[in-house]
Amino acid sequence: MPKDGGIGASSKRREDIRFLTGVGNYTDDINLRGQAHVFFLRSDVAHGTLSNVDTSAAESMPGVVKIFTGADFEAIGGIPCGWQITDRHGQPMQEPKHPVLAHGKVRHVGEPIAAVVAETLAQARDAAEAIVVDIDDLPAVVNMKDAVKEGATKVHDDLTSNLCYDWGFVEENKDAVNKAFEEAAHVTTLELVNNRLVANPMEPRVAVGDYARGTGDHTLYTTSQNPHVIRLLMGAFVLGIPEHKLRVVAPDVGGGFGTKIFHYQEEAFCTFAAKACNRPVKWTSSRTEAFMSDAHGRDHVTKIELALDAQNNFMAIRTDTYANMGAYLSTFAPSVPTWLHGTLMAGNYKTPLIYVNVKAVFTNTVPVDAYRGAGRPEATYQLERLVDKAAHELKIDPIALRRQNFITEFPYATPVAVEYDTGDYIATMDKLEEMADHGGFAARRAASEAKGKLRGFGVNCYIEACGIAPSNLVGQLGARAGLYESATVRVNATGGLVVMTGSHSHGQGHETAFPQVIADMIGIPEDMIEIVHGDTANSPMGMGTYGSRSLAVGGSAMVRATEKIIAKAKKIASHLLEASEGDIELKDGAFSVAGTDKSVAWGDVTLAAYVPHNYPLEDLEPGLEETAFYDPSNFTYPSGAYACEVELDPETGHVAIERFWAADDFGNIVNPMIVTGQVHGGLAQGIGQALMENCAYDSDGQLLSASYMDYAMPRASDLPFYDVDHSCQTPCTHNPLGVKGCGEAGAIGSPPAVVNAVLDAMRSGGHDIAHIDMPVTPSRVWNAMNGQG
Amino acid sequence: MYNFDIERPGTVADAVSALGREEAQPLSGGQTLIPTLKARLAAPSVLVSLSGIEELKGVRMEGGKLCIGGGTTHGRVAREAEAHYPGLASLAARIGDPAVRNRGTIGGSLANNDPSACYPAGALGSGATILTNSREIAADDYFQGMFSTALEEGEIVTEVRFPVPSAARYEKFIQPASRFPLVAAFVARFEDGVRVAITGASNNGVFRWPEAEVALSSSFTADALEGLTLSGDEMISDLHGSGQYRAHLCGVMTKRAVASLV
């Protein structure tokens, strides 16, 4: 029987009513009295010396309030980076200055050079066109391998080279790994590209800065996944505003996918300009600006090798990756190819020896940072393509090779520093094989072939690490922040309650799922519980939402705060019931004395807390409000097995996804409908990456895919009906809910299955192609099948 | 967008005189022109809206030809041409998305002559005649390369007259991002021969494929196209495919169009 409330129920998403009826409150809906608009003049060249920015003609244009250039920000801090990587030699990464407005040089197409604040956006834009910018072009640094050659043009003149860091992990394992390769019975080698992506949330970024002259208080309204992080980074490192004088509000946010984690120049600018102009300043990104200013994702070039013994057991893995940082270090960029990627290289397999080398490279492109999955999709893709390639080279079934090497005992300490607490990779693979009707594949292939098409089946497993993260651990790894989460539970006199959480919902459905947990804990209806988030003025310090951490970390904080509430409420109840505290039980929203029929309702207790006429005032403070911070002791490790069936048109190279199956283990599940939706969305993005999406630059650093005319987003008609299952559940052992996180799995787990299926289809047509890079577009397939590589 | 004046004439004659103003430009469905203006890539000082001119709208048969007013939307053609010229109606039905089809017009599409647009293939492949406020232009003379036509400054496409073939098919292989044709072929079979027009492929815009027309005129089968190839040298090469790939697709799309008709 499906439940109709509480944990395990598919409660309908209450927030959708306002989103779908057009009454949400997005940042662009915020218009403040006296607000001016800003237009950013952005570089149209990738690399050049900024010799002069002449604003004199523009200053006198109609409606202009004030024009800012890089010089106005000289005395101000740059955009900070939140993670410092230590390289193979124990040296800190190279960290360039990241100005709010370009100064001295421009380093990527889209970098803001000047900002015009005017009465209207059109006036700001008109004036921006009157600014005369002199740029002496420099050669653009685009290709990563060229960028790190001796004598390459430098993106940052004050750094020694374009190499941000050369990271080895685990450095101590390197010799043993090399030795294993010498002794291997078989070595499989694969070179691949993990294509650069643009996140493309439906809502583009927006920032509105406000300054109250009377109090000296700053407010920034922004499209952020983590307003407290923005407050800290911008306040402390850029503008020098103490946190108590700065409020950051991220109201309804229309999708983030990672790209709204980071602190951007436009936010700092609007906050700064609001004070400088003494009026609110608003910026709304156009879609074109989004393509050239939102941090991009992925963009790795990798060589990976697998050593196997004569029995096909995995002996060692060795990788060599170039990771594109773009022109500057975005907030968490350095962590993505390292700690979010290298630590996942064991995947689902008991490979005893692993060595990961990552060279992070500066180029004249938009900064690259976390995008749905962040590092984990890159790890999964290379590993799962490699295992498939090994299976074909060894002429064994790819599923059998995987099963043979699965980790089966938990907890399992990988050779890449993490310990998986739970998992059951056999169970998810069994489930997948059952769902995918692998036995019926031959008939389906024959039916495709009768139509002149090729049909392929592809499979992959994935493991990911989310619920980030233990603060003491990430501190050792270079994070310049803690990764706990907080919650304040405020019970009102009449029994309803408000949870103020540091997690941020931008599509995930927290307003629905979080109350389900508390409703179960207290035994009250979900609609008595309201979730408040996204405003530093009303939530305790929070680290925000990314890395599938909200329920595992934010939800755990909420559980802890609710436990404190219940403990105090029991004390009040024991007073009201004149019983000893240890005998009080809470069930179905009422407190009773064990073994008696004496009870008092939840609402009577909450009322007593705020109207303490009959109340143990000597022992207990009135009121019912508690805060908890929760710092996880480990990551969580969702895992799963995915499969895909494609039909390939050999004449055009077009690939259609016919079926997609996902068997996931997310541990315990609070709202199955929301989990299914999260997987669906993740799959759409993973399939998008595999088949369509590609952010491409030419050799001059011009962005070729700068609009939807050239950047292919997947649409409903490109996607199949998914078969999604999450009945395999090995609960997380270290958080109170036993939950693991489901937000990124779909995007992490799907690209290899798609590519493996395409290669299988091509092989069935007599084209034994070892690898094809994503996106697997029709032209690439046709080229591969016709020797036009 | 930059500022502009807007004129809303009710007749072609008024539109033509409004277009006599300095830097005036016709605005039809706006599905091409409005995004161009928003990106500030064009700065007409006057826009002459054609959408209030009733005489530019409609689909009718006359003298055995399908006559479509220059201001008729793709959606209307898809519905109303179906009974008379299903091959063309089906082309119109696959342009863009419903919003585009409800605004975009045949006149706007032919005036723009995007090298990847659909209607140019339909018009050239049908051997249509483009009527303007001042003359009639045969499709063979009308298309003059990428974004270039025989239209003079201020000249308006008022109607397009399509001879109706006994069978026709538009085969469209979409560019995955824009969903415009990457390559599309329009094949029309008439009593006196076959016409084949290709869009999306060439740097010179829509073109006829004479070898294919000859082969199909003598034998209207996909097999008749066997061995016929186009060179990729003059073809568009971009993120979505090389010239060679496009040249290959010309053959595939033409064959598929024929195969669907026999």
Ligand SMILES: Cc1cc2nc3c(=O)[nH]c(=O)nc-3n(C[C@H](O)[C@H](O)[C@H](O)COP(=O)(O)OP(=O)(O)OC[C@H]3O[C@@H](n4cnc5c(N)ncnc54)[C@H](O)[C@@H]3O)c2cc1C
């Ligand atoms: C999302 C999207 C998808 C699309 N997909 C496709 C597709 O798959 N295939 C395809 O073919 N097209 C596609 N289009 C383009 C669409 O068909 C346009 O409607 C068409 O190209 C222009 O028609 P319009 O009426 O909108 O013209 P407008 O945008 O109003 O004008 C276009 C140009 O033609 C001129 N003009 C307009 N009408 C006349 C006239 N009667 N006489 C002379 N000059 C005139 C204008 O001055 C302007 O220069 C797409 C457009 C969009 C926005």
